[in-house]
Amino acid sequence: MALPRTSLRGFLTHAKYTLQVAALSKSPVTFVVGNESADLDSICSTILYSYIASISPRSSRTSQVFHIPLLNLPKADIGLRPELLALLPKANITRDHLITLDDLGDANSLDARFSPANTRWILVDHNSLQGRLGQLYGDRVVGTIDHHVDEGTVLQDTQDEPRVITTCGSCTSLVANYLQHSWDLWSLYVSFSGAANGQGDNIIEDGAFATLWDAQVAQFALGAILIDTVNLNDEHKTAQQDREAAKYLEARIKMSPKIGKSYDRAALYDEIARAKQSLDNLTVRDILRKDYKQWTENSLSLGISSVVKPYSYLETKAQDQGNGDLLIESQQFVEDKKLDITSVLTAFTSTDGTFQRELSLLSRDERGKQVIERFCSDASKQLRLSGERRRESQDWLHVIWNQGDLAASRKQVAPLLRKAMAAIQ
Known part of the structure; x- marks a missing residue:
């Protein structure tokens, strides 16, 4: 059974609450985390996987597994990523909705709040957990989706979790392609009961709002793919997986009357690319x-x-x-x-x-x-x-x-x- 539909904004709000409860109650938690560079691809991969995997139907489990999207950076470093700040409004979210390393608390007592035995980790945009997280939770990794060299640290048999390691321009492409069936199946669970307000943090099921939410998430994910592949035009960076993911995400965008009418791939790419190039305010x-x-x-x-x-x-x-x-x-x-x-x-x-x-x-x-x-x-x-x-x-x-x-x-x-x-x- 799928969980009720909600916007990405609503999902992230609930994820922060779920993380706080897990820290206090010492309950099990599943994290999705990108690599230490925390670039746009890592961030979008993390959020996209967590969102779809948490709420879409699971055929092999009787209950859903909520995935916490953890960005592998301190909150202060979000401001160093103007391309991310430019992309967030496309999904109707702000930096305050994001979960960062700061939300885990003091790094020196991290394992006291989140016991390794109570955690599961899915890696996106890397396949070997590094740094402090790797020291504590390296042997708790249960899956990965990545486009880097396979370092052999993730078990070959990940059972219900992904083990996708293949070369392409953007890891977000691999995540979108992997989740495509789940996303489509998820859409079948939308009820058409009507909703009074679809832009807040409430969980509401409604077909019209569902297509809007899907379009917001799709545009957010597509932004990372376009940046990594130079608008799908760089032959050295663009693979078939990137083109397939972009086609699927654009179809999701165009299903929304509100977003689809004004969507323009080149304009989206230019806006995010200009923001990424803007380093003048940084030391x-x-x-x-x-x-x-x-x-x-x-x-x-x-x-x-x-x-x-x-x-x-x-x-x-x-x-x-x-x-x-x-x-x-x-x-x-x-x-x-x-x-x-x-x-x-x-x-x-x-x-x-x-x-x-x-x-x-x-x-x-x-x-x-x-x-x-x-x-x-x-x-x-x-x-x-x-x-x-x-x-x-x-x-x-x-x-x-x-x-x-x-x-x-x-x-x-x-x-x-x-x-x-x-x-x-």
């Missing part, structure tokens, strides 16, 4: 942590920041902030994050209209330097690195390249760096 440190992921390999810590502006933009911003030297700012970032190696991957369109990538590495000790040299030796040809700029200062080594392989994003670069880390003594 260098904000930009470095805006789209950031971290790994540990061979007792070494690696952090990678993805940036949508050229490296020269960061250098100019560091000067404008009064720091003078971007290297000093980067060194402070490494020390604050307790990293051995940090990388900045830039992806941008130049003034002549061509898409370009840069790759930089910074290490602060001898082992880190060995990783850089090993990576340079092993990966330069594959990534078509050129124009090396090298700078050494005391124990630090900083290297910047132009990256000729325009298809290689963090999904491809991170495994190469981790391989180099694993290879050194």
Whole structure:
């Protein structure tokens, strides 16, 4: 039996309440969580999966499982994601509706409120739980939907939960495709009893409002897919799964008379893309942590920041902030994050209209330097690195390249760096 229909706004309101009850009563809870970069794809994947999976009918269970959509970032970092803030109104939600790491309480006593034995975790946009959550709950992962390299940490047999790991442009595409049947089945449960108000936080069943709610969620999910695939136009990033998901979501959007009439894919993409490119109000440190992921390999810590502006933009911003030297700012970032190696991957369109990538590495000790040299030796040809700029200062080594392989994003670069880390003594 499906749970009563509600808007995404109503669902998130109920999810916050459910989380608070679980913390107080020590009751079982199922989390859905994206990766540590908490980019638009991770966030949309998390929310979409939780929403549909919580309320759609389940054929193999007698009762529903409520899924808590946990965003893998502190609440303060939501403001670093203008593209998310631009997309939230499409689903009639605000940042206050989102559940972040802050809602779990003090990280030092996390396992006292949410005992590992009482939790289940479904990963989206990653397949290996990292950081503090990974330390406490890594062996409580029961499923994953991801488009990165399979790290082999999720069991092959996940029973009723998903284990979908395949390459495509956007993880949200995989989530939408996986849930398509459930979403369609869910729609059959809508009653046409009428409703007085469909925009609040109340649970109401009504066909007209259901199509509106579906369209809001579909537009929210589609925004992430369009950003990751450059409006489905980037042949290096767009796969058949992305096109299929976009087609399905657009059909959902067009079923709503209120939203479907004014829907325009190009306009939606342009609005979100412009917001994502807007970094002027952020500091260098904000930009470095805006789209950031971290790994540990061979007792070494690696952090990678993805940036949508050229490296020269960061250098100019560091000067404008009064720091003078971007290297000093980067060194402070490494020390604050307790990293051995940090990388900045830039992806941008130049003034002549061509898409370009840069790759930089910074290490602060001898082992880190060995990783850089090993990576340079092993990966330069594959990534078509050129124009090396090298700078050494005391124990630090900083290297910047132009990256000729325009298809290689963090999904491809991170495994190469981790391989180099694993290879050194």
